[in-house]
Amino acid sequence: MEQPAGGAEPAGAAGGDAAEALDRPLPDGVRRRVVALVSDAFGGLTVTELPAQLRQYARFTPNRRTKFAGNAMAAALESDLLFRQRIGERIAVAQPELAAALESGSPPAAADPVDVAAAAYVLRPPGWVKLVAAAGEEAQRADAERADEETRRELERLRAELAAARALTRTDTERLRAELEAARKEAESLHRKLRSAQSDVKRGEAALRRVGAEVETLRAEAAASVSAAESETRRVKARLAEAEAAVEAGRRAAREGRSVEDMRLRLLLDTVLEAAQGLRRELALPPAANRPADTVDAVEPGRMSPKDVAARALSETDPALLDQLLALPQSHLIVDGYNVTKTGYPTMPLEKQRLRLLGGLAMLAAQTGAEMTCVFDGAELAAPVLLAPPRGVRVLFSKPGVTADELIRQLVRAEPPGRPVVVVSTDREVADGVAKAGARPVASVLLLKRLSRV
Numbered sequence: 001m002e003q004p005a006g007g008a009e010p011a012g013a014a015g016g017d018a019a020e021a022l023d024r025p026l027p028d029g030v031r032r033r034v035v036a037l038v039s040d041a042f043g044g045l046t047v048t049e050l051p052a053q054l055r056q057y058a059r060f061t062p063n064r065r066t067k068f069a070g071n072a073m074a075a076a077l078e079s080d081l082l083f084r085q086r087i088g089e090r091i092a093v094a095q096p097e098l099a100a101a102l103e104s105g106s107p108p109a110a111a112d113p114v115d116v117a118a119a120a121y122v123l124r125p126p127g128w129v130k131l132v133a134a135a136g137e138e139a140q141r142a143d144a145e146r147a148d149e150e151t152r153r154e155l156e157r158l159r160a161e162l163a164a165a166r167a168l169t170r171t172d173t174e175r176l177r178a179e180l181e182a183a184r185k186e187a188e189s190l191h192r193k194l195r196s197a198q199s200d201v202k203r204g205e206a207a208l209r210r211v212g213a214e215v216e217t218l219r220a221e222a223a224a225s226v227s228a229a230e231s232e233t234r235r236v237k238a239r240l241a242e243a244e245a246a247v248e249a250g251r252r253a254a255r256e257g258r259s260v261e262d263m264r265l266r267l268l269l270d271t272v273l274e275a276a277q278g279l280r281r282e283l284a285l286p287p288a289a290n291r292p293a294d295t296v297d298a299v300e301p302g303r304m305s306p307k308d309v310a311a312r313a314l315s316e317t318d319p320a321l322l323d324q325l326l327a328l329p330q331s332h333l334i335v336d337g338y339n340v341t342k343t344g345y346p347t348m349p350l351e352k353q354r355l356r357l358l359g360g361l362a363m364l365a366a367q368t369g370a371e372m373t374c375v376f377d378g379a380e381l382a383a384p385v386l387l388a389p390p391r392g393v394r395v396l397f398s399k400p401g402v403t404a405d406e407l408i409r410q411l412v413r414a415e416p417p418g419r420p421v422v423v424v425s426t427d428r429e430v431a432d433g434v435a436k437a438g439a440r441p442v443a444s445v446l447l448l449k450r451l452s453r454v
Contacts, residue, residue, distance in 0.1 A: 424446070
């Protein structure tokens with residue numbers, strides 16, 4: 001039953017297309033209804049039955065197809081005869097009564113003209129152009145009637161709003177008149193208060209002028225008092241200067257008196273000394289060569305020969321040399337800390353290097369009793385090192401911008417000439433610098449050997 005209708009439709013449609021054509025664009029209402037019909041019938045076709053430009057919308061829902069593929073479906077329906085025939089077959093199956101009525105040329109009078117025009121546009125029966133034009137005119141009349149109805153309703157709404165606005169205007173006018181009357185009364189009250197305030201201001205200005213005159217009188221009196229006080233101050237200063245001059249004169253007289261007495265005593269002392277020297281020359285007394293201790297009978301020690309001195313000479317790396325230097329009276333041992341630790345145990349962390357060296361120096365200080373100072377380079381430290389110095393050892397870190405070598409040279413220069421100062425460092429520049437300042441440099445290896453015996 002469906003196949004004959006489908007076979008007859010293409011022939012009629014082809015004939016209709018050849019004989020009839022729209023001379024104006026499809027009305028908007030009819031076009032929207034056509035797109036909706038195509039979208040509903042679209043889902044019943046396979047992907048191969050769809051035109052190439054519409055296959056990407058095959059999986060869309062009817063609403064999404066209508067929204068995104070409306071123009072593409074309308075263009076394919078107009079240009080692709082086979083696609084239009086397939087859509088017409090689907091409409092004939094979905095709405096057989098309407099399709100049969102259009103085919104017979106007698107569309108139902110009760111049907112919506114837009115639905116009739118949309119179905120006629122797809123099926124293309126004879127006279128479809130008239131049906132589409134009639135639907136467009138009917139849609140325009142319906143739109144015009146709806147516009148007239150909306151215009152009437154809008155006019156009635158505007159009239160109602162105008163009446164409400166007029167009533168509101170009357171209410172606002174009455175309210176504003178009442179507020180204006182109240183403002184007028186308030187302005188009169190303010191004017192009265194302003195006149196009273198102006199009177200108060202005038203009285204205040206008069207009182208201010210009186211106070212100003214009194215202030216000027218007081219200023220004049222104060223200026224006279226200040227002038228009298230300055231005069232009195234000058235007189236007191238003059239008397240004070242006279243008293244100070246008298247005191248200075250008394251002091252000078254006392255000093256002159258003491259200097260005369262000192263001169264007399266010095267002259268007497270010189271006289272006694274010269275008399276004693278003259279007496280010694282006159283008696284021809286020889287200088288005393290013997291002392292009381294020379295009269296005591298005892299065995300004197302033997303004298304050291306050059307051979308003995310050579311036998312007692314020590315190597316620069318002999319720890320006994322350091323013991324001899326520290327045995328000197330008031331000796332001071334200054335240690336270049338990191339130079340020693342990096343020579344003896346460089347693989348240990350810096351904190352453990354410091355603790356190991358300071359522990360050995362503490363034991364050495366307890367054995368020898370010598371003063372000991374250990375210097376570490378602190379120029380690049382972000383914060384001071386937290387360290388409890390061991391007993392008998394002074395621990396110093398150089399300040400930012402100052403190296404440990406410079407701090408050692410400062411310590412050596414701070415010592416008085418003649419004090420035995422020993423500096424432990426392998427750095428040749430440090431050794432040469434402290435040697436010029438009078439200190440004795442020794443190698444770091446010497447101290448490490450000595451500490452290994454502690």
